[in-house]
Amino acid sequence: MKSLRYYLDTNMLVFILLNTDEINYKVSALLKESSAILYASSVAVKELLLLFRLGKLRTRLYKSGKDILIGLQDYNIEIVYFNQRHLATYSSLHITENHKDMNDHSIIAQAISDKITLISSDHTFEKYTPQGLNFIYNKR
Numbered sequence: 001m002k003s004l005r006y007y008l009d010t011n012m013l014v015f016i017l018l019n020t021d022e023i024n025y026k027v028s029a030l031l032k033e034s035s036a037i038l039y040a041s042s043v044a045v046k047e048l049l050l051l052f053r054l055g056k057l058r059t060r061l062y063k064s065g066k067d068i069l070i071g072l073q074d075y076n077i078e079i080v081y082f083n084q085r086h087l088a089t090y091s092s093l094h095i096t097e098n099h100k101d102m103n104d105h106s107i108i109a110q111a112i113s114d115k116i117t118l119i120s121s122d123h124t125f126e127k128y129t130p131q132g133l134n135f136i137y138n139k140r
Contacts, residue, residue: 005039
């Protein structure tokens with residue numbers, strides 16, 4: 001059986017941790033597959049922790065940043081650290097019009113480098129498919 005590997009963008013991590021209904025049924029089915037392996041870029045996790053620290057990620061379940069990291073483990077989401085190979089892809093990534101988010105660029109570069117499909121609710125990511133991004137859009 002072939003494993004299905006997915007990087008989850010920051011918005012997807014929020015939806016999963018808060019157990020919201022923001023994940024559409026097709027994406028939810030993919031994530032629940034027994035062979036699905038879920039990853040989060042360390043860049044996305046940093047964004048997630050910042051949202052929590054700024055009070056923009058409100059939850060009763062997670063009282064600290066450490067709790068958030070434990071939550072990711074509870075959902076079997078493996079953190080993959082941004083490295084030199086990812087940075088090389090980042091350095092050659094063509095930035096699409098009106099998309100200036102450096103964290104998004106890093107997450108996209110990491111998914112391209114690792115040849116792992118990226119799932120996000122940000123439709124802008126689709127513009128990077130000609131550069132090698134395998135992308136699934138989570139339409140809310």
